[in-house]
Amino acid sequence: MARFTAALKRIAPWAAQNADGAIALGLAIVVGVLGIMPDNIFGKDGDAVQDQLVSAATLVILALVATALLRDRARQAPLEETVTSGALAQLPVRLARLEEIEGLVTGTRQALDALQLVRVLGSRQEIAQAHADARKDATRWSFKGGTGTYLRAVTLPECVAAARKVKRHLTVRIEVIDPSNVEVCETYAHYRRSLSDVPDGTGETWTADRVRKESYATILAAFWHRQRYGLLDIGIGLSSTMTTFRWDLSTTRLIMTVEDPNRAMTALAGTFYYENCDTELRLSFEQARLVPLEMYKKVQLSDEPTVEEVQELFTRISIPLPRSYDDRDVVDIARKALRARNPYDA
Incomplete structure (x- = not known):
């Protein structure tokens, strides 16, 4: 019992932050279980009842998935705007600086090579x-x-x-x-x-x-x-x-x-x-x-x-x-x- 309680405490914060995903996962497990259960467990109309439950659960899962996608897109929008307006806008300036640095490195390397080729013979x-x-x-x-x-x-x-x-x-x-x-x-x-x-x-x-x-x-x-x-x-x-x-x-x-x-x-x-x-x-x-x-x-x-x-x-x-x-x-x-x-x- 203590192990179950500890595991539940570890999972609870993740489930709270990802409620839609957790519910969708739970329903998916339920639907899977319903799909493999015998038809007569729900009575004479067990087959029809089972199909209705699976269909309803599937719709709920799709709704939760759509909600999760919309939420992630809403979270990413500010980040994309920041990247587009900030880093990408400064990209030409940074590329120009990079070219200057490469030119400086090349010139320094040539100067060092020239110095190295002046050699004392002993x-x-x-x-x-x-x-x-x-x-x-x-x-x-x-x-x-x-x-x-x-x-x-x-x-x-x-x-x-x-x-x-x-x-x-x-x-x-x-x-x-x-x-x-x-x-x-x-x-x-x-x-x-x-x-x-x-x-x-x-x-x-x-x-x-x-x-x-x-x-x-x-x-x-x-x-x-x-x-x-x-x-x-x-x-x-x-x-x-x-x-x-x-x-x-x-x-x-x-x-x-x-x-x-x-x-x-x-x-x-x-x-x-x-x-x-x-x-x-x-x-x-x-x-x-x-x-x-x-x-x-x-x-x-x-x-x-x-x-x-x-x-x-x-x-x-x-x-x-x-x-x-x-x-x-x-x-x-x-x-x-x-x-x-x-x-x-x-």
Whole structure:
């Protein structure tokens, strides 16, 4: 009895809130019971009485169901009006805000990606690999630095060889120290010696004379490669100021190195840093003293240029070699131009 009373107490609040539904449920149970009861339980006319009770109960159930539907619709009307007049009316404004947020998120993501793609390289191996990746399928190369020793030893010959292999056009822009400007050559040599007074990877120490020869060699190498590959578009600018950085910019990435052979920075094409460095190198090259590379047809250089060929070339392009240079100095320039040693070899 106690269990029945407790169950009744639990059901009573629900039945009070849903009286129409509860009555309909009760009548449905009664109708079901009447439908399965024997006909003779109601007397001689039990069949007719039973049909009348079922019909009456069915009508009451339908009425209660209709009442419940009308009540639910009446309850939902204020909610629908609130949704229609409130949330839906503000939907365009919220969508506009959502688009603004999406735009902000996209811009932030691009900025973060750009920052992530400016990466510091911390070893010779990483720097060498970055240069190798930059040379892969390169169609253009821009260099700005001191005398271009690594450019002559590795970058230029390998880029030209790769372009020749697939008959691809190659554009190269080089900016190095003006060898005829003695003051800037001495300044650069003093700077390099102040960082290290021991020979570098080439086995030589830095002097003003070496700076001049290295720059002359870069000029000679440009003419020599231009004569041997017709799809090479190469230009050289001579700078009257020195820089402590070296920029190598290819089709796919930028590599900026310093005198420390184990430190460099790289950025991929399309990033903020890459694009601004590209602009910087273009403007700097335009302001440099340009070497007339179109004169490459005037003096034919042998596979192993002779002293006379080298001297005539520099005379034709109005960058004559110093009068103090003898044949050994000219041979040294030719050697540096075509058989330069990698200064970063351990």
